[in-house]
Amino acid sequence: MIVAARAILRKDLLIELRTKESVPAMTLFTLTVYVLFHFGLDRDSLDGELASGVLWVTLLLAAVIGVSRLFAAEREQGGIEGLLLAPVDRTALFVAKAASLFVMLVMVELVALPAFGLLLLGPGLGGALPELVAILALANLGVAAVGALVAALAAETRARELIVPLLLLPLLVPLLIACAQASEPFLRQDQGPEDLGRWLGLLTLYDVVFVLLSVAVFDYLLED
Amino acid sequence: MYSKGLKPLAVATVASLAAAMALVFFYAPLDADQGFVQKIFYVHVPLAIVALGGFVAGGVMAVRHLRSGDPSWDVRSYVAIHLSIILGVGVLATGSIWAKASWGHWWLWDEPVLVSFLVVFLLYCVYYPLRFSIEDPERQARYSSVFAITAGAFVPLNFAAVRLAQEFTHPRVLDQTGGSLPGEMRLTFLVSLLAMALLFVTLWKLELTAKHAAMQLKKLRRRLDARVAA
Numbered sequence: 001m002i003v004a005a006r007a008i009l010r011k012d013l014l015i016e017l018r019t020k021e022s023v024p025a026m027t028l029f030t031l032t033v034y035v036l037f038h039f040g041l042d043r044d045s046l047d048g049e050l051a052s053g054v055l056w057v058t059l060l061l062a063a064v065i066g067v068s069r070l071f072a073a074e075r076e077q078g079g080i081e082g083l084l085l086a087p088v089d090r091t092a093l094f095v096a097k098a099a100s101l102f103v104m105l106v107m108v109e110l111v112a113l114p115a116f117g118l119l120l121l122g123p124g125l126g127g128a129l130p131e132l133v134a135i136l137a138l139a140n141l142g143v144a145a146v147g148a149l150v151a152a153l154a155a156e157t158r159a160r161e162l163i164v165p166l167l168l169l170p171l172l173v174p175l176l177i178a179c180a181q182a183s184e185p186f187l188r189q190d191q192g193p194e195d196l197g198r199w200l201g202l203l204t205l206y207d208v209v210f211v212l213l214s215v216a217v218f219d220y221l222l223e224d
Numbered sequence: 225m226y227s228k229g230l231k232p233l234a235v236a237t238v239a240s241l242a243a244a245m246a247l248v249f250f251y252a253p254l255d256a257d258q259g260f261v262q263k264i265f266y267v268h269v270p271l272a273i274v275a276l277g278g279f280v281a282g283g284v285m286a287v288r289h290l291r292s293g294d295p296s297w298d299v300r301s302y303v304a305i306h307l308s309i310i311l312g313v314g315v316l317a318t319g320s321i322w323a324k325a326s327w328g329h330w331w332l333w334d335e336p337v338l339v340s341f342l343v344v345f346l347l348y349c350v351y352y353p354l355r356f357s358i359e360d361p362e363r364q365a366r367y368s369s370v371f372a373i374t375a376g377a378f379v380p381l382n383f384a385a386v387r388l389a390q391e392f393t394h395p396r397v398l399d400q401t402g403g404s405l406p407g408e409m410r411l412t413f414l415v416s417l418l419a420m421a422l423l424f425v426t427l428w429k430l431e432l433t434a435k436h437a438a439m440q441l442k443k444l445r446r447r448l449d450a451r452v453a454a
Contacts, residue, residue, distance in 0.1 A: 153367060158357040170347035171378060174385030181389060202385060213377050217370045220290050
């Protein structure tokens with residue numbers, strides 16, 4: 001299973017590397033959304049709750065793009081039949097797709113987070129980087145699990161472009177709550193009291209529930 | 225096959241609904257600080273509990289469908305979710321009215337149950353576009369079941385998350401509405417809840433019967449056409 005998953009992941013990353021479709025688009029999108037928020041809120045710099053909310057909403061919206069492109073190569077080039085005919089476990093496919101989404105999110109955040117610090121954030125990112133990285137890692141895991149599931153659910157529908165954001169965003173609400181609340185104290189001018197443990201706990205619970213759930217139901221998707 | 229016991233069930237529903245209404249208006253005492261407005265509680269809360277129960281039940285039926293491959297479980301799950309969404313509209317409307325009457329606002333973001341319910345409702349609304357944009361019936365049933373299971377598991381998780389987020393600023397907000405009801409109010413509430421649950425089951429059975437009959441009719445028509453053609 002691990003061999004198959006690694007092979008699919010390698011294929012996905014190679015395609016992404018050659019075509020440069022999703023990651024640059026997602027990154028560009030985050031920058032555009034920062035500009036939109038700057039004008040929409042009419043603020044030159046943000047801190048605290050507002051900064052946390054803008055950052056997380058932007059990242060999750062960028063994730064929507066990645067999720068809706070997750071099965072794009074298989075669909076457009078007809079590779080899905082090849083994958084389904086191959087004698088590999090569906091779980092391997094899920095793991096590979098979630099992992100490739102995870103990698104894409106990390107690549108986007110490598111640009112999006114410093115850009116946020118540069119463009120919008122008042123206090124500066126330096127002081128709380130380890131905590132933010134921990135929150136981002138847990139968040140990416142959750143988004144990757146839910147995203148792979150939603151992408152597979154929407155893959156066979158007619159109205160794919162509609163289904164993905166409508167399905168993904170409500171499912172991400174608990175994750176958004178945990179991430180925004182967890183990172184809020186670290187984005188403040190005067191770093192106030194934090195409640196990191198509780199929110200990281202909620203994030204971990206979310207990740208565990210959705211990873212297990214996705215593994216359990218993924219076998220029933222992309223059958224035939 | 226679905227219509228078994230529908231008649232006594234319908235009678236029980238009417239009786240318990242009537243009893244619930246009688247209790248609400250003639251037996252339950254007026255609330256000390258909310259007055260008459262508080263009576264919407266006996267509609268709103270049972271509606272919400274039954275709708276959430278229906279969502280979760282839809283998920284459980286979906287599990288049975290995936291386990292057994294029997295498409296009738298998918299229809300059961302679909303009808304349960306469909307009815308719960310309709311009840312959900314009622315929950316949001318009555319909740320909004322209640323909020324306006326007792327707090328002066330149509331919507332309050334610091335009421336965790338209301339907010340969680342909105343998120344769950346928005347998620348379940350996607351059930352229709354998802355289900356009806358898949359043409360192949362077997363695949364439609366399978367994908368709908370996967371959705372129903374995912375969303376069913378999401379319901380408690382979402383409630384926990386929203387509650388946690390509110391607790392930060394508003395501790396123990398639920399205790400005021402649910403925790404300690406005086407005896408007469410509790411009895412009225414329980415009868416209302418029972419009536420609403422019975423109403424749900426009756427409507428569920430009725431809808432299943434109607435769907436089943438329509439399907440049988442289609443089958444018979446097709447056979448008749450085939451015979452005429454031959």
